[in-house]
Amino acid sequence: MHRVKARVESNAKVVHGVHRLRLSSSEIALEAEPGQFVHVLCGENRDYILRRPFSVHRVQNGSFDLLIQVVGKGTTYLSQLESGDALDIMGPIGRGFEFTGNFEKSLLVAGGIGVAPLVFLAERLREDGKETHFLYGAATREGLVCLEDLSTVVQKVFSVTEDGSFGYEGLLTEFFGEAFQEYNPDRIFACGPEEMLRKVAESTAGTVPCQVSLERKMACGIGACLSCVCRTREGYRRVCVDGPVFDASEIIW
Ligand SMILES: Cc1cc2nc3c(=O)[nH]c(=O)nc-3n(C[C@H](O)[C@H](O)[C@H](O)COP(=O)(O)OP(=O)(O)OC[C@H]3O[C@@H](n4cnc5c(N)ncnc54)[C@H](O)[C@@H]3O)c2cc1C
Ligand code: FES
Known part of the structure; x- marks a missing residue:
């Protein structure tokens, strides 16, 4: 650092x-x-x-x-x-996404500004020759701020807006099952509101490895103050240095 x-x-x-x-x-x-x-x-x-x-x-x-x-x-x-x-x-x-290893097809799931780290990940997956699809949700079309950038780095973007101004109308999580069936991924990477992450994690539990990027309010950012902890199966972990990316199966929501 x-x-x-x-x-x-x-x-x-x-x-x-x-x-x-x-x-x-x-x-x-x-x-x-x-x-x-x-x-x-x-x-x-x-x-x-x-x-x-x-x-x-x-x-x-x-x-x-x-x-x-x-x-x-x-x-x-x-x-x-x-x-x-x-x-x-x-x-x-912090610990970022683990995207090496033996897999072919991934589904990246972004809610709102949670798209920020997933564009970087999509670019790296493309460099590695992986097939990558994107499920992208926001309140309105204007909130899908990276749509144009994504169209050049992933195979397909499945868009959802809460007001129906672009793509499917509703909450992203209502369409997760449909996107999952359509792309049949062997890895999931997600970033966005915690409730969205929880639902994605529950939907994938026991099927496909899923990594989630968590948000917490942070003070020191270097692992010293414990202001950012989350509950995991191994006890409390610091989101700033033990995460922000965790295996979804570790998290106690
Ligand atoms: C690992 C990590 C990565 C992030 N990446 C991005 C990113 O790429 N782009 C981006 O826009 N934001 C990102 N955030 C959120 C960002 O850190 C907060 O929005 C920012 O700190 C708010 O600062 P502020 O002074 O403008 O707001 P404040 O005046 O401190 O607060 C304004 C409002 O935002 C809420 N808030 C503040 N911090 C957070 C937080 N960490 N999580 C949830 N709500 C918060 C407060 O409760 C309050 O309602 C990230 C957060 C984390 C933990
Ligand atoms: S912000 Fe201080 S330990 Fe994470």
């Missing part, structure tokens, strides 16, 4: 309330694996003592992207950064 002052290369508004920050740091770009995150200091004054965690969304020559949904003061600060600004970042941190 490194602590760097990364320079903002660009800050693009993707849709209202979602920004893509491109940050320059060859150390992080070279080491980051899909599912790992960075811990970002969102401002200089005492209002911003705690860093905020964000998944590595993509990497390219010497830089990496974050996909940020604006929900509070830290993410508002990040959304207002300009090219050339510097950002204090620790990372890459």
Whole structure:
């Protein structure tokens, strides 16, 4: 893990309330694996003592992207950064997705901004020659912020919106069984709201290996403060360093 002052290369508004920050740091770009995150200091004054965690969304020559949904003061600060600004970042941190080994076909399942680490994973799976399908849900068409990017890296995207403005209408979990039958995957990788992850985990239990990326509020981000624990079959584990990706069968929901 490194602590760097990364320079903002660009800050693009993707849709209202979602920004893509491109940050320059060859150390992080070279080491980051899909599912790992960075811990970002969102401002200089005492209002911003705690860093905020964000998944590595993509990497390219010497830089990496974050996909940020604006929900509070830290993410508002990040959304207002300009090219050339510097950002204090620790990372890459945590245990990412395990995607080596003997499998052919995977189904990636993303709810909302949970898509962020799965685009990076989809790119790596494509490099490895794996067949990859995507089940992608959001409240509205506007919330499917990575649809265009995904169409170039995965075989097929199965889209679901709660208001029916694009793809199937309803909750993503209502269509998990259908997508599972259609693609017949031998691995599942999921990121999104915890309730969605729980239902995906329950649907796959005892059939196909399933990995989930969990979210917790984090303070230190380095395994010291225990503010981020989750319950597993082996006891409490720290989401920041023992995760954020876990085998779904380990989690006590
Ligand atoms: C491992 C990990 C990876 C993440 N990756 C991304 C990502 O790629 N893109 C992205 O937009 N967000 C991501 N998040 C969530 C992001 O860290 C929070 O949205 C962010 O910290 C909010 O900061 P804020 O100061 O804007 O909000 P605050 O002012 O701190 O809070 C605003 C609202 O957001 C809620 N909130 C704050 N932190 C979290 C959290 N960790 N989980 C759930 N709710 C929270 C608060 O309860 C409050 O309702 C990730 C979280 C984790 C743990
Ligand atoms: S955030 Fe401190 S132990 Fe995980």
